[in-house]
Amino acid sequence: NRPEKSDFTFTWKDFHEKVNKELIGNLSNLVNRTLTFINRFYEGKLTLGGFDEELVAQIKTKEEEITNFLERADERDAIRAIFELSDIGNKAFQDGEPWKMRNEAPEKAQTLLRTLLYLIRDLAVMITPYMPSTGDKILSFLSSQGLDWSSVGTFEGDITLSTVELLFTKLEDKRIEELRVRYSGSQAE
Numbered sequence: 544n545r546p547e548k549s550d551f552t553f554t555w556k557d558f559h560e561k562v563n564k565e566l567i568g569n570l571s572n573l574v575n576r577t578l579t580f581i582n583r584f585y586e587g588k589l590t591l592g593g594f595d596e597e598l599v600a601q602i603k604t605k606e607e608e609i610t611n612f613l614e615r616a617d618e619r620d621a622i623r624a625i626f627e628l629s630d631i632g633n634k635a636f637q638d639g640e641p642w643k644m645r646n647e648a649p650e651k652a653q654t655l656l657r658t659l660l661y662l663i664r665d666l667a668v669m670i671t672p673y674m675p676s677t678g679d680k681i682l683s684f685l686s687s688q689g690l691d692w693s694s695v696g697t698f699e700g701d702i703t704l705s706t707v708e709l710l711f712t713k714l715e716d717k718r719i720e721e722l723r724v725r726y727s728g729s730q731a732e
Contacts, residue, residue, distance in 0.1 A: 571710040573632045577659045578707040587704035592654030632662045665695045
């Protein structure tokens with residue numbers, strides 16, 4: 544919510560919602576559920592299928608939009624589009640039901656999961672300018688450290704999963720109040 548074209552007023556309530564809904568409920572949810580699922584049911588290795596071409600087309604379209612925003616220095620619009628892209632991944636996971644398809648249509652399940660794996664890699668690269676340690680952490684889950692923007696949208700290269708951990712801790716009301724008191728200051732100050 545940076546003030547690119549107009550002023551913005553920071554509120555702790557908005558900060559609380561953004562962390563819990565966007566960072567945890569969207570990005571972290573996609574990363575954790577997909578990578579944990581692949582590690583649990585496939586021992587970190589997908590051996591069947593290719594890519595979900597329809598999903599790949601959606602991903603590439605959104606990634607092009609994000610790149611265009613950044614080329615114009617519209618950082619706020621770009622980060623919002625990054626979260627929209629993550630939301631596309633979450634919806635694909637939910638709609639694809641890999642927990643069911645794993646037994647009913649194993650190739651279809653692995654095709655979806657492989658596509659999501661490369662989406663997560665791209666999201667890690669795209670989120671790095673905003674949150675370098677988060678991007679690096681996600682790339683470490685994929686044993687893909689050091690990637691740059693040139694890898695976005697390529698759906699190439701090997702991905703080897705390592706240990707996955709939660710990206711963020713949910714912000715509780717008590718912690719927000721502590722932060723508010725600590726950083727609010729006073730009129731006198």
